[in-house]
Amino acid sequence: MSDISAKKLILVDGSSFLFRAFHAVPPLNNAKGEPTNAIYGVSNMLRKLLHDHDTPYFTVIFDAPGKTFRHDLYDQYKAHRPPMPDELRVQIKPLHDLIRSLGLPLIIEDGVEADDVLGSLAQYAAREGFRVIISTGDKDMAQLVTEQITLENTMTNTVLDSQGVIEKFGVRPDQIIDYLALMGDAVDNIPGVPKVGPKTAAKWLQEYGSLDNLMANAEQIKGKIGDNLRESLATLPLSQQLTTINCDIANHYTLDDLKRGEPDIVALKQQLGSLGFSSWLKTFEGQTSETAVKAETTPSLPVAPEHKDYQTILTQTEFDGWLQNLKNADLFAFDTETTSLNYSEAEIVGVSFAINIGQAAYVPLAHNYIDAPEQLDRQQVLTALQPLLEDATHAKLGQNLKYDAHVLSNHGISLRGIGHDTMLESYVLNSTASKHNMDDLAKHYLGQDTIHYEDVAGKGAKQISFQEVDIIQATEYAAEDADITLRLHQTLSEQLQKQPRLWDLYQQIEIPLIDVLTQIEANGVMIDSDMLAQQSMELANRILGIEQHAHDVAGSTFNLGSPKQIQEILYDRLNLPVLKKTPKGQPSTDESVLQELALSYPLPKLILDYRSMSKLKSTYTDKLPQQINSKTGRVHTSYHQAVAATGRLSSSDPNLQNIPIRSEEGRKIRQAFIAPQGYKMVAADYSQIELRIMAHLSGDTGLLTAFSQGVDVHSATAAEVFEVDISQVTQDLRRSAKAINFGLIYGMSAFGLAQQLGLSRNQAQAYIDLYFARYPGVKQYMDSIREQAKLQGYVETLFGRRLYLPEINSRNAALRQYAERTAINAPMQGTAADIIKRAMIACHNWIRDSRPDVKMIMQVHDELVFEVAESQLETSIETIRNRMSAAASLDVPLLVDVGCGENWDEAH
CATH class of the missing domain: 3.40.50.1010 (5'-nuclease)
Structure with a gap:
């Protein structure tokens, strides 16, 4: 060659x-x-x-x-x-x-x-x-x-x-021009053939070979799509020309x-300094054009340390030296290695620290494999660390420090002084990023592949506990975690501080919330397991009855849990209309399809009931008793701060957010969440918070007036839209107005509203038009927020939280329309999330500082749930209501509905 x-x-x-x-x-x-x-x-x-x-x-x-x-x-x-x-x-x-x-x-x-x-x-x-x-x-x-x-x-x-x-495309490279010509391009305004997408274009070219041959045989293409092809014959040669490179x-x-030339180092330094790319700029320090060629080809901006010094601490002298350094440091990264990912069961195997980039230490404390070296006494090390870890004035840094706080609590240490958390820095910087774990963050922001847990502990059935990991390997893994956390913090905090509103939100809401959630999770909630066992039996009988009824309607027995068998019964045997297909071309049996079919046919409704009852039984009535902690006698959920793009919290093990509130079965499950003897359960729920936020953001006079005067907003909307006096508004009219109020702030179309209200599409559109005529500020807000999102690529909450919308200018209409709906709703849903977080912090501070006999035990959507001593019920309810109402200052009042009872259902 x-x-x-x-x-x-x-x-x-x-x-x-x-x-x-x-x-x-x-x-x-x-x-x-x-x-x-x-x-x-x-x-x-x-x-x-x-x-x-x-x-x-x-x-x-x-x-x-x-x-x-x-x-x-x-x-x-x-x-x-x-x-x-x-x-x-x-x-x-x-x-x-x-x-x-x-x-x-x-x-x-x-x-x-x-x-x-x-x-x-x-x-x-x-x-x-x-x-x-x-x-x-x-x-x-x-x-x-x-x-x-x-x-x-x-x-x-x-x-x-x-x-x-x-x-990728289903056609050869030499067929791509014809493929593009057939599809056209809405953004470039290339005509193409109406309704022809990638699959049809590829299918035709696979069959006919070329656009010219397809055009010559256009009469063979049947149906509406064939008509579209024949009507486009005159413009297809133009489309072909326009798509040809x-x-x-x-x-x-x-x-x-x-051919590339030598870089201009002087110009590069000036430009990088002006742009604020300080990490990249550092690679050119002391460089000339000849030595810079290698430096500028570094694949990511932050620079890894040239030398890593990871120390295993096995002697008291080494530990004492590190402890003194930690005490002298303004900020240090801290991490625990444990026996379990379940925080309520986990015990510490070792701890790691980092103060300076590239320097970190691991203190093994409980490795127990054969020939493991002698390690420092765990209790003595933790006792020595306790004053530092409990010092609120000494800043600590970590990745998901809420977990470490729980683990330390298992050893009698209350972690205080959480200064920064890289998981939350990443989340606040860009909540729409799918992952905020350390390995992905290191790859994305530092360009570094980290040691994964599986690399040192193995996978699957052969995975060993961290106690069995060789200490040399454990040091590389654990010390790297602390080092990477410190490096990530330097990169992420630098970016966050360039956005003052995001930095404030991170410091004033997300970081303080770690302590709040740690305490709520530690408090847990009492569960009546006998009541749940009875409910499981009742649900089992209900499920059996639904199965028998479904078999009678279908004319044969089948497995209601099998999508394949449901598909055969609904579409092959009963010939129900196919509303949607799976990616593989099969008739869909997903929930949205069954809900639409259930409006006209009995069997889909029975299948939905079966799924609902089965999920309640397996997820809650059967499982909740198994999740009771043997030490505390309570169920302890885990709250997740860095999951939902809008800022809302989610929970798992158990998921408290998905217990239905409107169904009888859901209310029964809530009855099993009980207060201990001498206490009541208090539930405080924001009233119509997202509508109130809409009134504030849109500034619509009608909505502002209704809320300020304490008028029922759904009745007020019904009076406006259906043109009746508010005294004449019936429950049906109010229900329809409620669907319009909430539907529109979630971006519901006329089609969706028609389905929900059982109207024609034209009637639903007429209601929407009348709504916007009565509340023009809402329409103006929706239009402006869509345009703002298209221009800047994101929307913001009242407190500056950003939701990025990468598909807002997508050529794909479905993706673009979804992003537009999100642009309308996210500022309201995200602001509601910010408000309840602020309320949680305020209530937590009151409980911590005043020490009433009160525990905050749950957060679910717009609701906070407390255990309150009966002797302090009246004053506590008033304080809770006041603190929640004061969590934000809007142009309309923030109302809080508060109830109490022996159980969650009674309180709600």
């Missing part, structure tokens, strides 16, 4: 990654408040490519502003594209400057799209014997794939060769034009 045939060219579709980075990376700003998230995302992608591909041939291509030859072909080309957001536009020049300072060729051809430049350069280099990799996220580029040209998407870590194109455009470039 000749030298040139062994060479590789990297072509970067800068425009594709610019837009994707802007919507994928959470908003960032430099010290001047200028947006930098798109620059951050694209530059990280470039650095990863430079790191992964050792070649001097590396070029970045961007679209030029203005029209191209495609606009001459079709004046409506891209006519519907929204204007570029200002927050993105201002990042383009600094990004171009940064790319040039890196020494990378940057190509922008006037009047030519980046796709055509990429195609031309790729084919030119391939003819010269180069292997070409196009880094892009654009599906149109698949038409360029050959044996020598492949696509690489660094954002999804995927590579597409010819076989990959077939597997012109590979004869950029023919004046040579291979030398595509």
Whole structure:
């Protein structure tokens, strides 16, 4: 093989990654408040490519502003594209400057799209014997794939060769142009064939081979889709032209034009400093252009320490030295290794610390494998640590410190002084990120693969307990946890502090809430297991009766728990209409389908009842008694702060959020949650909190007046929408108004409202139109929040919590509409979550400081539940109501309904 045939060219579709980075990376700003998230995302992608591909041939291509030859072909080309957001536009020049300072060729051809430049350069280099990799996220580029040209998407870590194109799209690379022409493109305004999506386009091309052959045989295509094809025959050649990448455009470039040069270190330092990319800037300290080539290709901005010093502490002298260092430190990272993931059962096996990056220590305390070295006495070490760990003025850092607080409590230590938690820093920074565990955070923010628990303890049936892990391995794992936590904190806190409202929310709500949730979980709740056993028997009889009735209706026996058998009965035997299909093309039996079928047919209703009763029995009446802690006699749930994107808490083992409140069976389960002798259960619930938040956010005069005057808002809405006097509003009218009130704030369509109220779609739309006519402020708010979300990519709660909406400008209509509905509801749901968290903190502080005989034992949606001594019932109820009402200052009153009783159902 000749030298040139062994060479590789990297072509970067800068425009594709610019837009994707802007919507994928959470908003960032430099010290001047200028947006930098798109620059951050694209530059990280470039650095990863430079790191992964050792070649001097590396070029970045961007679209030029203005029209191209495609606009001459079709004046409506891209006519519907929204204007570029200002927050993105201002990042383009600094990004171009940064790319040039890196020494990378940057190509922008006037009047030519980046796709055509990429195609031309790729084919030119391939003819010269180069292997070409196009880094892009654009599906149109698949038409360029050959044996020598492949696509690489660094954002999804995927590579597409010819076989990959077939597997992804169902057609060969040479059929992609026809595939795209058939589907059209709503964003680029390419006509295509109406109602033809990827599956149909691929199916036709698999059968007919090409668009020309398909058009010649258009009469063979049956049904409405065939009519659409025939009606589109005149425009399909135009669509084909518009989707074809012109590979004869950029023919004046040579291979030398595509070769990277030396970076301009002086310019880079100035630019990185201005952008606020301080971690990347540090890699250039003391560097010249010649020594910087390696530094700038580091795949992620934060830099790992060159030397790691992880110490195993086995002697008292070593421990005493570390303890003194911890006492002198302003902040230290702390982690526990334990016998169990269940906090109520876990005992400490060892502890780890880190004060400085790259330096950490592990103190093994209970490793018990054969030949394990002698370790320090666990009780003596914990006793020595206790004053420091219980010192509220000495800041500690951890990852999910609530768990460590519980574990320490099992050993008689009350962890105080929680300064920072990296899990929560990540969550507040971007709650829509799917994972906030340490391994994923280290990979995402530090570019580092960590040692996983399975790496030291094994997997599955062969997994050993941490007590059995070799101490040398345990040190590498545990000390790394503390070290990584410290490094993550430096990165995450730096980003958070650039967003003052997020930083305040993190410090004033999420961090204080750790102590609150730790205490609630430790308090637990009493359960009447005998009552639940009786309920299990009753549910078993109900389930048996439902099964027998279902078999009678179906005309044969079948397993009501089997989707396959349900599918056969409903669709093959009873011929019920197929409303929806599974991804594999089978008639669906999911809950939404059964609910719609249940409006007209008896069997789907029975199946839903069976599922509901079976879930209550298995999840609650059977399982709750098994979850009673043998030491406390109570059930202790786990609350999760970093799960729901809106800021709401969730719970597990047991999940308290899903116990139904409106059904008789759900209320019976709540009756088994009881207060101990001499106490009452008190439940305090915010009244219509999300509607009140809507009134505040929208400023609608009608809603504000109704709430301020204490008028029942559903009755007021019924009077307005149905045009009757409020005194004439019936329960049915109020129920319909309630569906409209709540439906609209959840983004419900006319179709959804029609289903819920049993109306025609036109009637439902008329009600919605009348609602907006009566409450114009609500309509104005909904429209403005949608537009705001499209421009900035996120919405905010009243307290600054952000919910990012990466699909808000999606070409996929279903994804985009879902994001728009979320944009409307998230500020209300998220604000409600923030308010109840503030209320929890206020109530917790009152209990801690005043020490009444009161325990906060549960949080469920908009409700707090307490155990209160009977002697303090009246004053405690009043204090709880006042503290919850004062948790936020809105333009309407925050009302709190408070009840008490022997059990949760009575209190609610």
